[in-house]
Amino acid sequence: MFLDIAHPPSTSPLHRWDPRYKLVGMAALIFAFSFVDNTLLLPLVVFFTVAAVAASRLNPGFIIERLRFPALFITLLVIALPFISGKTPLTSFGFLTLYREGVVLSLLFTVRFLCIVTSVVVLIHTAPLQNIIRAMAALRVPSPLVNIATLLLRYLAVIRNDFQCMERSMKHRGFTDRKIRFRTFRNLAWLSGSLFVKSYDRSERVWRSMLLRGHGKQEVNIREFHPAQSSDRIMLALFLSAAATLVLLEIGLP
Amino acid sequence: MHIPDGIVPFPVAAAGYVLSGAVTWCCLRKLQKTGEATKGVPKAALMTAAFFSASLIHIPLPIASIHLILNGLTGILLGIYAFPTILVGLFFQAVLFGHGGITTLGLNAAIMGLPALVAYACFRLGIRKEQIEHSAVKIGGLGFMATFIAISLSVLLFAVVAIGTVPADFAEATREKAFLVLALAHLPLMLGEGIITAVTVVFIHKVRPALLWGN
Numbered sequence: 186m187f188l189d190i191a192h193p194p195s196t197s198p199l200h201r202w203d204p205r206y207k208l209v210g211m212a213a214l215i216f217a218f219s220f221v222d223n224t225l226l227l228p229l230v231v232f233f234t235v236a237a238v239a240a241s242r243l244n245p246g247f248i249i250e251r252l253r254f255p256a257l258f259i260t261l262l263v264i265a266l267p268f269i270s271g272k273t274p275l276t277s278f279g280f281l282t283l284y285r286e287g288v289v290l291s292l293l294f295t296v297r298f299l300c301i302v303t304s305v306v307v308l309i310h311t312a313p314l315q316n317i318i319r320a321m322a323a324l325r326v327p328s329p330l331v332n333i334a335t336l337l338l339r340y341l342a343v344i345r346n347d348f349q350c351m352e353r354s355m356k357h358r359g360f361t362d363r364k365i366r367f368r369t370f371r372n373l374a375w376l377s378g379s380l381f382v383k384s385y386d387r388s389e390r391v392w393r394s395m396l397l398r399g400h401g402k403q404e405v406n407i408r409e410f411h412p413a414q415s416s417d418r419i420m421l422a423l424f425l426s427a428a429a430t431l432v433l434l435e436i437g438l439p
Numbered sequence: 440m441h442i443p444d445g446i447v448p449f450p451v452a453a454a455g456y457v458l459s460g461a462v463t464w465c466c467l468r469k470l471q472k473t474g475e476a477t478k479g480v481p482k483a484a485l486m487t488a489a490f491f492s493a494s495l496i497h498i499p500l501p502i503a504s505i506h507l508i509l510n511g512l513t514g515i516l517l518g519i520y521a522f523p524t525i526l527v528g529l530f531f532q533a534v535l536f537g538h539g540g541i542t543t544l545g546l547n548a549a550i551m552g553l554p555a556l557v558a559y560a561c562f563r564l565g566i567r568k569e570q571i572e573h574s575a576v577k578i579g580g581l582g583f584m585a586t587f588i589a590i591s592l593s594v595l596l597f598a599v600v601a602i603g604t605v606p607a608d609f610a611e612a613t614r615e616k617a618f619l620v621l622a623l624a625h626l627p628l629m630l631g632e633g634i635i636t637a638v639t640v641v642f643i644h645k646v647r648p649a650l651l652w653g654n
Contacts, residue, residue, distance in 0.1 A: 212541075219542040220449040255537030258443045269613060297445030305444075305541050309534050327467055329476050329483075333527045336484030341491060341531070348492035370498065370631065374638030377493040377507075381516065381643060384489035385650045391481040400477075 197242035199311040203417040204320035205410060210424030211237075211308045217428035218300050223438050224289055226431060227296045233427045234300040241307045251306045252299065259298050266291040314338055323410060336391070344387075348380050440508065440597050440625075441532070441547050444540030451604045455546030459526060462552065466522045479520050486517060487524045491531070498631045505628055510593060511586030512636045514555035515562045516643075516650060521555040522548070550596045554589035561585040575641045582640035583633040590629045594622060 199207065214237070218230050238248060271284025309317065315338065322331040360372055470476040494507050514521045526548040533539040539547045565581040602617045643651050 215444075215541055216449075219445060219452055222448070251537070255443065258441075258538070259446065262446065294446050298443060299445075301444040301540065301542060302537055305534060305537075314534070327463075329467055329470070329480055330463070330523055330527055332480045333484045333487065333524060334530070336481060337487050337491075337527060337531060340485050340488045344485065344488035345492045348489075348495070367634075370634045371638050373496055373498060374635045375642055377496060377509075377512075377635065378639040378642035378646070380489050380493055381486065381639070382647045382650065384485045385482065385647060388481040388485035391485065392478065395481065 197240060197311065198416075198420065199237070199241040199307065201416070202311070202420050203410060203413050204312045204316045205323050206413060206417045206421040207308065207312060208317060208320045208324065210421045211304055213428040214424050215301050215304050217431040218297055218304070220432055221297065221435050222293070223435055224293055225438060226434055227293065229431065229434070230296060230300050233431070234303050236427075237304055237307050241311050243307060243310055247310075248303060248306055251310075252302055255302050256299070259294060263291045263295050266294070319410070340387075340391075344380070344384055347383055351376055351379060440550065440593060441529070441539035442543040442550070442597070442601055444542050447543060447546065447600065447604055449542075451600065452542045452546060455543065455549055455600075457545070459522075459545040459548040459552070462549070462556075463523050463526055466519045469519050475520070483517060483520045483524045486513075487528045490524075491528060496635075498628075498635065505631075507632055507635065508551070508590060508593065508628070509632070509636075510551045510555040511558040511589035511632070512582075512639060514558035514589060515582060515585055515636070515640060517555075518559050518563075519556070521559060522552040525552040525555055546600055550593055550600065553596070554592035557592055558585035558589035561588055575644070578644050579637035579641045583637040586636040587629050587633045590625065590632060594625045594629075598622070 202210075214233060218234075221227070221230055238245065267283050267287035268281050269287065270290060271286030271288075273285040275283045275285050275288065277283070312320075315335070318331060318334045318338065321334070322328065355372065355376060361369075467476060470479065490509050490513055494509050496507050498505060498507065510521075510525065513525060517524055526544070529539050529544055529547050529551065530541075533541050533544060562581050562585045565584075566578065598618050598621050602614055602621070640651065
């Protein structure tokens with residue numbers, strides 16, 4: 186899934202949504218999901234996520250495929266929690282006891298995690314990442330961070346290709362990384378060191394070419410966007426309302 | 440060693456953002472004063488891309504091979520820029536790989552970034568720029584120590600956040616055991632990555648000293 190973010194032309198409302206407004210709206214919803222602690226609100230969290238997916242018109246199978254890898258990180262935790270956390274036993278399987286509190290917590294973690302990750306998938310697959318970074322610049326994220334992100338996005342595949350070429354060359358020369366000995370560590374360190382030196386040299390060339398193109402002489406405005414339409418504002422209002430509903434219910438419910 | 444979305448309480452995630460925001464602001468302000476804020480951007484970006492790729496290197500250790508974290512080396516090579524670049528790198532990791540999280544970005548940046556700054560401080564306290572004719576053994580030793588400290592600190596911060604703040608109803612003994620298991624599980628990584636960082640730092644010192652010491 187490395188950098189292979191597809192952006193098929195689509196006429197979905199989320200694809201058409203101004204990235205600045207989309208970033209604010211989706212971020213509000215994502216943080217509202219993480220604010221939810223009451224399990225009674227979980228159906229509402231799932232409903233808002235499904236609504237966002239429906240509005241994006243992304244293929245559900247594609248989204249499930251994107252969730253598979255991140256889900257590995259919490260699988261062990263949500264399986265173990267019902268057996269190791271809590272005080273009220275529900276049932277026993279031999280030496281294992283299933284606790285009520287653990288089951289509830291596991292459910293809460295699973296739903297929050299899946300809904301947040303799904304929302305992130307929807308966000309980055311309904312606008313090119315470059316546009317999301319430009320939207321961050323428009324929202325006054327400090328320019329060094331935005332510039333690092335822009336250049337990182339541009340050179341990630343290039344540097345990775347360098348790395349793969351070097352790694353392949355090592356293997357062709359008979360290097361194997363399976364044996365635990367100092368020589369293996371030394372060769373891996375030389376591989377990473379060579380990659381850093383190559384990247385550093387390339388960064389010097391990039392800086393010189395930036396200067397040659399007039400970097401710093403004239404303000405380049407990457408914050409320019411078309412003026413927002415009323416539909417952008419309506420979408421933002423909908424997303425902010427959904428986020429506010431969750432937060433208010435979370436505070437209000439016992 | 441990244442905290443995924445949805446498992447820590449909201450106040451903890453928000454505190455992570457506040458902490459990381461404050462540290463990033465301090466770092467950028469310091470870079471602005473030294474004039475490195477603009478000039479250092481290509482180096483920071485391309486080195487972050489290199490760290491991304493190099494973290495795919497798997498080191499052979501008992502039981503299984505594990506991938507490198509490289510926050511110690513990031514600190515040594517990028518200095519103050521380490522924290523902002525780690526923040527951006529973690530953002531990309533979260534959106535491209537689903538590794539880490541968006542709501543926990545601040546926490547993960549603190550867990551990885553603060554130890555990187557500590558590694559930088561350790562390395563620079565040990566060797567001054569004016570005395571770069573130091574022996575390879577000393578440079579390598581400091582690289583090893585800085586990385587060992589950085590990863591230990593990351594493990595400690597991760598354990599405090601992941602085990603200490605997850606609202607699970609664990610018995611105190613379970614929490615203590617989890618802390619111990621986490622520390623022991625990362626010990627081989629601390630040693631392995633320490634050795635790799637030490638050799639890498641010596642290699643860079645010999646091949647391209649400007650990368651280590653600046654021009």
